[in-house]
Amino acid sequence: MEEVQIKINDAEEIAVSKGTTAEEIFASNKVGQDAVAARFNGQLIDLTAPLNTGGELKPLRRTEPEALEMLRHSTSHIMAQAVRQLFPGVKVTIGPSIENGFYYDFDYDSTFTPEDLPRIEARMAEIIAQEQPFSRREMSRAEAIKLFENLGEPYKVEILQDMDDEEVSIYELGDFIDLCRGPHLVSSKKVPAFKLLGVSGAYWRGDERRQRLQRIYGTAFFARKELKQHLNFLEEAKKRDHRRLGKDLDLFSIHEEAGAGLVIWHPRGALLRALIEDFERTEHLKRGYDIVSGPMILKTDLWQASGHFDNYRENMYFTEVDKISYGIKPMNCLSHMLIYKSRLRSYRDLPLRYFELGTVFRHEKSGVLHGLIRVRQFTQDDAHIICTPDQLNDEIKGVIQFVVDIMGVFGFEFETEISTRPEKSIGTDEDWELATTALQTAMEDMGLKYDINVGDGAFYGPKIDVNLKDALNRRWQCATIQCDLTLPERFDLTFVGSDGERHRPVMIHRTILGSIERFIGVLIEHYAGAFPVWLAPVQAVILTVTDRGDEYAREVYAKLKNEGLRVELDLRNEKLGLKIREAQLMKVPYMLVIGDREVEQGGISPRTRTGKDLKFMTVEEFKARVQPEIQPPVFQ
RNA sequence: GCCGGCGUAGCUCAGUGGUAGAGCAGCUGAUUCGUAAUCAGCAGGUCGCGGGUUCGACUCCCAUCGCCGGCUCCA
Numbered sequence: 275m276e277e278v279q280i281k282i283n284d285a286e287e288i289a290v291s292k293g294t295t296a297e298e299i300f301a302s303n304k305v306g307q308d309a310v311a312a313r314f315n316g317q318l319i320d321l322t323a324p325l326n327t328g329g330e331l332k333p334l335r336r337t338e339p340e341a342l343e344m345l346r347h348s349t350s351h352i353m354a355q356a357v358r359q360l361f362p363g364v365k366v367t368i369g370p371s372i373e374n375g376f377y378y379d380f381d382y383d384s385t386f387t388p389e390d391l392p393r394i395e396a397r398m399a400e401i402i403a404q405e406q407p408f409s410r411r412e413m414s415r416a417e418a419i420k421l422f423e424n425l426g427e428p429y430k431v432e433i434l435q436d437m438d439d440e441e442v443s444i445y446e447l448g449d450f451i452d453l454c455r456g457p458h459l460v461s462s463k464k465v466p467a468f469k470l471l472g473v474s475g476a477y478w479r480g481d482e483r484r485q486r487l488q489r490i491y492g493t494a495f496f497a498r499k500e501l502k503q504h505l506n507f508l509e510e511a512k513k514r515d516h517r518r519l520g521k522d523l524d525l526f527s528i529h530e531e532a533g534a535g536l537v538i539w540h541p542r543g544a545l546l547r548a549l550i551e552d553f554e555r556t557e558h559l560k561r562g563y564d565i566v567s568g569p570m571i572l573k574t575d576l577w578q579a580s581g582h583f584d585n586y587r588e589n590m591y592f593t594e595v596d597k598i599s600y601g602i603k604p605m606n607c608l609s610h611m612l613i614y615k616s617r618l619r620s621y622r623d624l625p626l627r628y629f630e631l632g633t634v635f636r637h638e639k640s641g642v643l644h645g646l647i648r649v650r651q652f653t654q655d656d657a658h659i660i661c662t663p664d665q666l667n668d669e670i671k672g673v674i675q676f677v678v679d680i681m682g683v684f685g686f687e688f689e690t691e692i693s694t695r696p697e698k699s700i701g702t703d704e705d706w707e708l709a710t711t712a713l714q715t716a717m718e719d720m721g722l723k724y725d726i727n728v729g730d731g732a733f734y735g736p737k738i739d740v741n742l743k744d745a746l747n748r749r750w751q752c753a754t755i756q757c758d759l760t761l762p763e764r765f766d767l768t769f770v771g772s773d774g775e776r777h778r779p780v781m782i783h784r785t786i787l788g789s790i791e792r793f794i795g796v797l798i799e800h801y802a803g804a805f806p807v808w809l810a811p812v813q814a815v816i817l818t819v820t821d822r823g824d825e826y827a828r829e830v831y832a833k834l835k836n837e838g839l840r841v842e843l844d845l846r847n848e849k850l851g852l853k854i855r856e857a858q859l860m861k862v863p864y865m866l867v868i869g870d871r872e873v874e875q876g877g878i879s880p881r882t883r884t885g886k887d888l889k890f891m892t893v894e895e896f897k898a899r900v901q902p903e904i905q906p907p908v909f910q
Numbered sequence: 911g912c913c914g915g916c917g918u919a920g921c922u923c924a925g926u927g928g929u930a931g932a933g934c935a936g937c938u939g940a941u942u943c944g945u946a947a948u949c950a951g952c953a954g955g956u957c958g959c960g961g962g963u964u965c966g967a968c969u970c971c972c973a974u975c976g977c978c979g980g981c982u983c984c985a
Contacts, residue, residue, distance in 0.1 A: 377980095385914060388979095474980030475913025482982045486913055489980070517978095521921080530958075530976045589984090634985090639911050640976090642983065654985065739985095751985065789985040820942045847942075855946035869944055881945060 279328040296331055297321040297460070306333025310341050310464065310496075311457045318344070320410055320457040336496045346371035348408065348459045349398075349468050349494040350378045355450035356397035357490070360390075366452065367429040367478060367487055374504065375493030379476050381429065386488050391470040394490070398470075401462050406448045408458035418442045418453060425451060429478065467501035468494035511746050516798035517645040523803050523860060525794075525811075526646070535643040535650030537791055542811035545840075547790060549809055551631055553906045554655050554787070560909075561676060563629035563657055568609020570633065574599035576608055580764060581700050585733040589636045606632030607783060610658040611765045619769040624779060625661035625669055631790070632656045646795030647750070653790045659782040660767065666780055670716035670738075670755060673784050677740055677753045680786050683907045684797065688742040689749065690722055693730035700734060701760035709757035709780075710736040732783075734760045744800040752788035752796070757781075804861040804883060807903035813840040814900075815862045816878075817853040819869035821845070826873045830866070833893055839904060841866075858883055864900065 276292040283305055290299060296312035296319065306312075311334040312319050318340060325331070334341050350369035353376075358364055361382055369378030380386075413421070415434055421444070422430040430453045434442065445454045447462065459465065470492040478485040495501040512518075520526050525543030532538060539547060555565060571593060577583040582590070582605070591602040603609075610628040619626070633653045642648050659669050681688050692713050695706045713736055717724050724738070731737050740753035758781045761767075768776040787793040797805075807813055814834065818827045824845050834841045842862075844853050850867065857865045867879040872890065880888040880896055891899075 388915070472979060473914065476981050477912075480982070482912065486981085488913075491980080528977095534976065636984085639983065641911065641913095641981085643977090648984070652985070754985070785985070787985090792985055817945085819944050822942075849942090849948065850944050852947055853945090858946055865945080867945065871944085879945085885945085887945070 278325060280325065281330040282332075284332075290325070292326055293324040295322050295324055296333075299325075299331060300333055306335065308335055309333030310336055310459060311344055318457050320408070321460050322407075323410070323457070342496070343371040344457060345459065345465065345496060346376040346492075346494045348462075349465050349492065350376040351408070351445065351447050351450065351452055351454070351458070352398050352401050352462050352465065352468075353394065353470070353490065353492060354378050354380075354452065355401055355448050356394050358450055360393060360397055361386075365427055365429060368433075369452075375471065375491060377476075377489050377491045379478075379487040379489045381478075381485060381487050386473045386490065388473060391473070391490070395468075395470050398468065401448060402465050403463070404448070405461050405463035407461045408456075409446045410443055410456055410458075411446065412441055412443045415440050415442050418444060421451070422453065465494055466496055467498040468492060469501060469505065507746070511748075511799075514746065514799045514802045515645075516647075516795040519798050519803040520645070520795075523798075523811075525798070528645075533650070534640060535638060535648070537646060537649055537651070543794070545811045546794060546805070546809060549906070550787070550790065550794070551653075551655075554631070555629075556906070557676075557680070557909075558627075558629040558655075558657070561627075561672070563627040566610060566613055566628045566630050568603070568606060568612075568630065568632065570635075571595075571600040571602050572608050574601045577601040580608055580611075580761060581734065585698055585700065589638070591635050591637060602635045603632070604634050604636045605783075606630050606634065606654065606656045607658055607761065607781075611761065611767065614660055614767055615765065619767075619779075621662060621769050621771045621777070624769060625659055625665050627657055627659045629655075629657040646791040646798075649789075649791050652792065654785050655787045655790065656783070656785050659784065660762070660779045661782070662769070662771075662777070663780050666712045666757075666782070667716055667719065669782055670712060670757070671720055673755050673782065673786075674716060674720050674722065674738075677755075677786055679909055681740075681742060681753075684800070686742040686744065686800065688740050688753075689725075690717065691725040691727045691739050691741070692717065693727040693732075693737050693739060695736065696729045696731050696733060698733055699731070701763075705759040706736065709759050713738050713755070713757055732756050732758075734758045735783075742796065744796055745802070746799065748799075750792065750796045752793055753786050754784065754788065756783040758783055804863075807863045807900065808906050810861070810863050811840065812842050812860065812862050813904060814864035814866055814880075815842045815844055815853075815857045816866045816868060817844050817850060817857065819850050819867065821847065822870060823868040823873050827868045830868065830878060830893055834897070837897055839897075839900070854881070863903075864896075866896070 277289045278292050279287050280290055280299060281287050282303055300306040300309055309321060311321055313332040313334055314325065315329040318334060347370065354366050354369055357380060365381040367379040367381065369376065415437060419431055419434045422434065433453060442453065443456060445452050445456060445458055470490060472491045474489050476487045476489040478487055493504060495504065523542060524540050525546065526537050526539045528537055574583065574592060586604060590604050593600050593602060613628060614626065631653055633651065635651050638648060638650055661669050694710055717738065735756050735758040737754050737756035739751050741749040741751050743749055762779050762781050767779050769779050771777045816827050816831055818824060827843060827845065831841060831843045854865055861883055863883050865881045867881060872878055877890050877892045878896060879890050882888065
């Protein structure tokens, strides 16, 4: 029989007869017993795939990320089989693995309800117990089209018709046949732990004009313990939900009677905001920005001139004053342009960096509103940098450094991506090319990795988006750096160069935190409401044991308050345990206990919100101790 | 905007055709009690809003507003 040479264990070359499977090779050579699939010449393949050529073979182990993806993808097939059996007439579409699980989209006349999930899970458990093999078959595209036509699966037919490959593969699992690249687990029995998590709507191919589908989400793991951990993680995330904490910590509220997506800040939340905004103003001034401020409404004519009316109108609010139409600003750039144009600019003036904590209004679709994360009125830490083309690179780098510094302060890690020209946009191809290259070059100069997000730029230019990762590893878009070569053109911005001629400047739109509302929402979840001392709305609360300490407590309160500490006084006739509990639930960093001992010895007994007793100390000692923590962070 | 779910006291929730309930919070009183909940009493709701069905609607139907989970979109 014909033999092929297979390299295993990164070294050994062995000869096996053609058609031997990866599974057999692993078994006879005592490698990869825990393999769930294989890598053959770098390609992922089924364990049961026959090897017909020589090459390098490696096990795909459970611990590798691709293994988990495959497990989840296989589980989605199991779910699809269960759904087809329980709901005859359902049509299948696609069922990929996603970041923390998988989904499968179905087209079905009546709707799935959350009550259906346990039934589907039960059927899936049966399929798993039956140890059904996943078996792969390859065929021509034409054959596959015929197969899925006969099966009454029009979505699969559509996918096939759009494919370029002439050879395709299908996987059979019990009575369920799916078009699929694979690989898959050897059998359904290899799914140790799974759970269905929810149903929701989706559109065929993500296009809102096309067929509405029903999506079922689930997840799967190689160990029950891991599934449990994941479910705990979801619980933890729920506890940290900024909408919950916003209410519990009395930070903000949103009222039906005031309007959806409109945030009302309570004293503690407004204070938190003010602290962040003050910090930002200080940092911007240090970094050579000028603080500016523009009006909330500007004439619609001006929005027409800028291109916003044509490209962004559906997101804007309009109003009329003395029969003149005004647009309520969805962005801050127009005023900044007018400041620039208010006098003749020399190259010696550039770069100009205009910073505004600018409140903007955007008509977001009702279904997307979400706590502080997605609202209709929000304040951006917005700036527009107007510079010469030569300065562009340095300016972008300066902004990136700014982002790096600020994210460091809050302890966020982040990922970046560059978005390129969208369909609906203005400007010439050359300008877009130039701007996109400028962004890429700056990122490379800064040594930062980035993904390219094709067609996702703003209508006036390409952008770098910064997605920060919070403590629960979720990603949120906050900072954005957008390069713009078209607005300077439209507004005819110029500067006089050293040659005495007029030249066109370029412009960067950028934010660091993005929306203050969104950022605070993310921050609340990131810290689980336990803000660092410099941001805590209440930094310390004085708790008396009995009313014999009241007078002394008032003295201590006055002293600390006078030092600028945000301190509160709890003189209620309640037990110390209750006062501590309540301060704890409000996540106050320090609780200062005053009982008879403290009054006699002239001090306080602080305790931290982490439950640590700091023991008796004088007020001066406490002040010295917290001094470094109560100030905003300072950079070199 | 779309698909699905949900709106009952300040909060968390019970109540599926016959005059609305609990716990916590609130108020009043007692208690002076040292590191996550002292005890008792009182008060609190046109059941999101508007129509309809019915002798009768928190409960069934329609419409609408809002919220939740997704989709599309986005800071």
